[in-house]
Amino acid sequence: MKTLDNNNNNESSQPGVLFAVVGKSGVGKDTIIEAARQRLANDKKFHFPKRIITRKSDAGGEDHIEISEADFKQKSEQGAYSLWWQAHGLYYGISVEIETRLRSGQSIIVNISRRAVPQAKLKFPHFE
DSSP: OOOOOOOOOOOOSSOOOEEEEOOSTTSSHHHHHHHHHHHTTTOTTEEOOOOEESSOTTSSSSOOEEOOHHHHHHHHHTTOEEEEEEETTEEEEEETHHHHHHHTTOEEEEEOOGGGHHHHHHHOSSBO
16 A cells, blocks of 8 residues: 655656545545645645536536536547546546656546546556
8 A cells, every 4th residue: 555645855756656536426535635635735746636527616516627518528539638437427537637747756646436447547557
């Protein structure tokens, strides 16, 4: 198991790790991510990307980037997402920008669907 330490050294010869927080709706994934975000706020080795979701930004729930379904599908075809999935009648995506961060040694902590885990395991060798 990997541990998260609060070291501020952001130079790394190793790629970062994609830490996925996964679980059923309502089990506290966003609470865990927010606690980690607060604890690691000054540590540039960690990044917490916002998910891109075809849901209105004022619909409640997590802070996310709102996008229309048509725009989401177009961006998906253009390769804008490292990971994407459909759940609960919505589309969810994680920006391809995380790949640059991972290559530079920055680790990513993000909420993903159980449906996206196989895709993440194939795409990211440093997946936890």
